[in-house]
Amino acid sequence: MNGNTFVIKCGGSTLAALPNGFFAELAAFQRQGLQPVIVHGGGPEISQSLGKLGIHTEFVDGLRRTTSEVLDVVEMVLAGKINKEIVRRMTQNGAKAxxxxxxxxxxxxAQPVANADKLGYVGEVTEVNTELLNSLLSVGYIPVVAPVGLGADNQRYNINADTAAGAVASSLGATPFIVVTxxxxxxxxxxGVKKVLPSVxxxxxxSMIExxxxxxxxxxxVQAALKCLGGNVNEVVIVNGSEPGVLGKVLRGENIGTKITAEQAAAPA
Structure with a gap:
């Protein structure tokens, strides 16, 4: 793994609002020899499409319950629509993706999550094909990944984008893992005052979940972040994607968003 590799997770509700400058910044990083990998979500658009089709959707513990009918729409929206929109915007702003x-x-x-009886075809990642990602990076392309996985039995699974991105970051040993929201x-x-915590x-x-x-x-x-920290990633940063120059600020170590680090490394909030 190249030490210049880092993983960015872009939330579905964030993507439409991301300024062109975000994608131009990625193109600039690429020209400098840095190697971003993007994993994206698409929750709001999936919900919108399910609504138009009259297909019931619900969430259990923050994850979408996925029937076979829902899964077809998830794959169509994530892999067919949103994935290509991101690639198009990156290309328009000078990146190779x-x-x-x-x-x-x-x-x-992927394999079914522990509470698959409640969630249906929702999966967790058991293995990442890092050879494929590294092959693309080595010839100068930014991989943009839609989080639909395949089981050993070839069953498709809807994978939460945070979980998928965390697994990709861990498998590549990519630090920092940047969660763009x-x-x-x-x-x-x-x-007694509500504020953004600089580090946790x-x-x-x-304790905050409890x-x-x-x-x-x-x-x-945050669960994806915790799993990463137990692997090969030593820092996860959650940031607002509309902040100008946000990625560069994270990579330069500026005080932005919330850093999640192992117990002994975190500064007091």
């Missing part, structure tokens, strides 16, 4: 689904070249091998970081209460530890995150301060869609984000 290739769009992939996790089923392409068995990029993401539409919020400025993890908010917590300090002295795994134990702090666990207290309900971290809830809904933020839960899979």
């Amino acid at each position: 290739v769009g992939l689904s996790g089923t392409d070249g068995r990029l993401l091998t 539409d919020v400025p970081g993890i908010a917590g209460t300090v002295g 530890t795994p134990s702090k995150i666990k 207290s309900g301060e971290i809830y809904g869609g933020m839960i899979p984000k």
